[in-house]
Amino acid sequence: MSTPYPTPGGPTVFDPMTLPADDNVNAYTFCVELKGSQWFLQKGKMIAYYGTIDFNGIGHGRLDRLVRTSFHSPLHASDWVVAEGSGKMLLADRAFDVNSYDLEDGNLTIRSGNLLAFQPTLALKQSIVPGFLTLIGTGKFVAASNGPVVFMEPPIRVDPQALVGWADCPSPCHHYDHGYMTGVMGGLRAMTGLGGASGEEHQFEFVGAGTVLLQSSETLMAEQATGAVPQQAGVPGAGGAHSTQGPQSGVPRLPGQLGDLQRRFGL
Amino acid sequence: MFRLQGSKVLAVDMTGDSVKAKNGSMVAYDGQMAFKKLTGGGEGLRGMVTRRLTGEQMTLMEVRGQGTCWFADRASEINLVNLQGDKLYVESSNLLATDGGLRTGTTFTGLRGASQGNGLFTTTIEGHGQAAIMSDGPAVVLRVSAQYPLTVDPGAYIAHQGNLRQSFQSGVTFRTLLGEGGGEAFQIRFEGDGLVYVQPSERNTIAGDV
Structure with missing residues (x-):
């Protein structure tokens, strides 16, 4: 096969043979x-x-x-x-x-x-x-992830914005510094995970055996709505109590629902 | 002579010759340089009218002098392209600089442009020399040959060169309207012999969310 466009010193040219597999x-x-x-x-x-x-x-x-x-x-x-x-x-x-x-x-x-x-x-x-x-x-x-991922061992407290995920850790929980929960504003901050005086009063805490994945930036990637959970007693996040989390998270979305057309077309 | 300094700054060494570059993209220079705005991208009156009519607007400047000139734009990744008499098709918004001797023009792209929200026309660069194109994230260069046609998402496409035919594929079915679309409803298929440049990011297109 002729290669009419060699780019000496230029970028690597990939074809199906040279592309890596997985x-x-x-x-x-x-x-x-x-x-x-x-x-x-x-x-x-x-x-x-x-x-x-x-x-x-x-x-x-x-x-x-x-x-x-x-x-x-x-x-x-x-x-x-x-x-x-x-x-x-x-x-x-x-x-x-x-x-x-x-x-x-x-x-x-x-x-x-x-x-x-x-x-x-x-x-x-x-x-x-x-x-x-x-x-x-x-x-x-x-x-x-926004920036390369780092792997950490619990026990560790991490910034909510830097958390990508975790494996095996049995106990992901919130950790608040003193006085954080007092007053209306404190409650609001706790709900949204944003704000605060220094921005570091609230962390996620992991203990036990496992691995915690962090991104090397505090810029969150756009949230993807995970869908609403069944409205049932004892189900965290049910009942729209966390409607501040994202534009769609309070709305239950079923596949094939016509009401979703707007979002589907990016409007 | 074009060379990259890091991946986001283009350095051009000049000895009395000229380059065409996106207006305002010069970040530094060393030596003697003259900057001249090229009305209508240096394509003459006809080119100016064509660009106005097609909406494929491009403001270029001509840089001439002795020394080194550095170009960059919004920290975009820069990719160098060598042209040996063949034609490079690139969106005007992705073009950073070309050798002064390369001819630029406008061409009809068909439906691909429409699905990208970039209009129906694209910029062509022709001749012998180098060009620098910009991408959101480093571009991946993919070879298309007779036995390996390539399909590309319109939002990730930035440029192609060589003897390629492109056809527009639409997978819009009643399922798309029911909200069960495949998510990749619009695709461009390249066949022939050449190179396609894609970026690891998708522009916001109508197609992106269908």
Whole structure:
């Protein structure tokens, strides 16, 4: 084959042979190899692909069985698609750092906006902690972060904005410094996780065995609504009590709901 | 001679020759430089009218002199492209600088532009020399050949070069309207022989959320 456009000293040119399989192309782009297999990915994160790959929304009848076994967050199914086929596919998210992680019969809880894609051998579930998702099982997933991710060992207290996720830690909890909860403003700050005099009065605390993932920046990635949980006594986050968390988080969204058209078209 | 200093600053060494660069993108220079605004991107009256009509606006300046001139724009990543008589197609908003000897023009892109919100027209650069294009995050360069056609998300596309045919694919079905779309409803398929530049980020497009 002729190569009419060599760029000596220029950028590396990739083709399907030289693209890595299930690995990073650079710090911001991840390449997934599909061989008749399937991957779940967040809508709109595919930037290019070689080969034949179909993208089907979750709710597509044929995928029902797959969704039943590895997707347990029916209320935000409309944000996810299943890629299926053979070829190589590039994933990226707003020029944030992306990395893949392997889980082996493990569990990892991650901020919903950071998760880009995962193998169906993992099961995705809504976390009891509002705004987080938990992956359980064996397989690979891809997550984005604002700046490279650092891994820390508990016991540790972390800034809420820097937290990406955690694995195995049994006890994620809030930690407040003195006087933080007094007064109306204190309560408001506690609800939103923002504000405060120095901005460091409130942390998340982790103890026990496990790993905590932090991003090296306090700039949060845009929250992805995780969907409302059933309104039931004893379910944290139910009943719209945390409606300050995001524009959509108070609204239950079912796949196929027509009321969602507006958001779907980016209006 | 174009070279990158880091990934976000372009350094151009000049010996009396000239480069065309995006207006106001000079950050520093060393030596003797003259900056001249090129009305209509140096494409003459016809080019000016075409750009006005097509909305593919581009304000370029001509830099001529002896020494080194550095260019940068909003901390965007910069990618160098070598042209050997072939044509580079790039969005005018992604073009930072070209060799003075390269010809720039406007061309019809078809539906791809419309789905990106970038208009129906794009900028072409032709000749022998170097060009610098900008991207949000370092661009990935993908080769398209006869046996390996490539499909690209319109929001991540920034440029392509070579002998490529592009076709627009729309996967909008009744499922999209029901809210069960595949999330990648609009795609551009490249076939032929050439290179495609994609950025690891998607511009906000209508297509992005469908």
